[in-house]
Each structure stands twice: as structure tokens, then as C-alpha cells.
Amino acid sequence: MASSSSSSSRLAFFAISVLLLSSLAMATDFVVGDDKGWTLDFDYTAWAQDKVFHVGDTLWFNYAKANHNVVKVNGTQFKDCSFTAENEVLSTGKDNITLKAEGRKWYICSRGNHCANHQMKLVITVEAAPPAPAPTSSASSLVASLSGALIVALAAILS
Numbered sequence: 427m428a429s430s431s432s433s434s435s436r437l438a439f440f441a442i443s444v445l446l447l448s449s450l451a452m453a454t455d456f457v458v459g460d461d462k463g464w465t466l467d468f469d470y471t472a473w474a475q476d477k478v479f480h481v482g483d484t485l486w487f488n489y490a491k492a493n494h495n496v497v498k499v500n501g502t503q504f505k506d507c508s509f510t511a512e513n514e515v516l517s518t519g520k521d522n523i524t525l526k527a528e529g530r531k532w533y534i535c536s537r538g539n540h541c542a543n544h545q546m547k548l549v550i551t552v553e554a555a556p557p558a559p560a561p562t563s564s565a566s567s568l569v570a571s572l573s574g575a576l577i578v579a580l581a582a583i584l585s
């Protein structure tokens with residue numbers, strides 16, 4: 427009896443962990459520049475290099491709104507540090523951008539010469555969302571096969 431209840435609580439713990447992990451895997455929040463935020467002379471290329479961005483993830487630009495902004499630009503503008511009145515400008519100082527589509531995304535700061543001379547430019551490549559139902563169903567089939575194995579093991583112990 428003791429072993430069966432500890433097995434089932436362990437199984438419940440495992441199932442809950444899998445569910446938590448798979449929900450975490452569905453969307454990630456990225457704080458751009460980590461604790462430095464969106465600022466002068468930070469290497470955002472290096473920051474982005476080891477990260478994988480998916481549709482549904484969020485970029486959080488955290489900065490002093492008196493000094494900086496975030497402008498969504500295209501590849502040419504990114505290279506040239508240029509923008510027009512058509513470009514979307516974010517300027518709250520705490521801008522969350524949910525990545526809605528796959529492909530390259532470019533962001534610059536349009537204040538002063540921050541883009542050209544102070545590396546305030548970020549380019550990322552957004553990949554397709556990880557198939558949401560797949561981790562859940564493979565997790566639950568894993569749980570199902572583990573609980574099947576536990577039942578067989580318990581039956582063997584109890585008989």
C-alpha cells in the first residue's frame with residue numbers, strides 16, 4: 427500500500443512536471459539585452475546568437491524612454507540605420523512585442539546616432555511555433571505508457 431501510494435504520487439508529480447515543461451516550451455519571453463536592457467553599446471548580435479525565437483514568443487524591450495525607442499524596420503533600413511514616417515515606433519520604455527510571423531525581424535533605436543554608432547540594432551530570425559499539440563500528446567502518451575508499466579509492475583508485486 428505504501429509503495430503504491432508513493433508510486434502514484436511520483437507519477438502525479440512527473441505528469442505535472444511534464445505539463446509545466448510543455449507549457450513553458452510553448453512561449454518564451456526574451457528580455458532584450460537581459461539585465462542591461464535596450465541601451466547604448468551592447469552587442470545585440472551576440473545576445474541573439476545563441477537564442478532560438480519562435481512564433482508566439484515575446485521580446486521585451488526595457489529602456490529609459492527619455493533616451494531610446496524601438497523602431498521596426500526592414501533589412502535595408504537596418505543596414506543603413508534609416509527609417510521613414512511609415513515605420514512603426516514603440517516608445518513606452520517597456521515594449522513587449524509578440525512575434526507573430528516567421529522570418530527576419532529588424533529593430534533599431536532611432537534616437538541620435540544610437541543605431542549607427544552605438545549598436546542599438548537587433549536582428550532576429552523567427553522560426554515556426556513548436557507544434558503545440560505534439561509535446562502535450564507525446565507527454566501524455568509517455569505518461570500513459572509509464573502508468574501502464576507501473577500497473578504491470580504493481581500487479582506483479584501484489585500477486
Ligand SMILES: *[C@@H]1O[C@H](CO)[C@@H](O)[C@H](O)[C@H]1NC(C)=O
Nearest residue numbers: 499500501502503509510512
Ligand atoms: C525598406 O523600406 C524602405 C522604405 O519604406 C523601402 O524604400 C525599401 O525598399 C524597403 N526595403 C526592403 C528590402 O523591403
Ligand SMILES: *[C@@H]1O[C@H](CO)[C@@H](O)[C@H](O)[C@H]1NC(C)=O
Nearest residue numbers: 455456457484486520521522
Ligand atoms: C512584458 O513582458 C515582461 C516579461 O515577460 C513582463 O514582466 C511585463 O509585465 C510585460 N509587460 C506588459 C505591458 O505586458
Ligand SMILES: [Cu+2]
Nearest residue numbers: 494535537540
Ligand atoms: Cu537609443
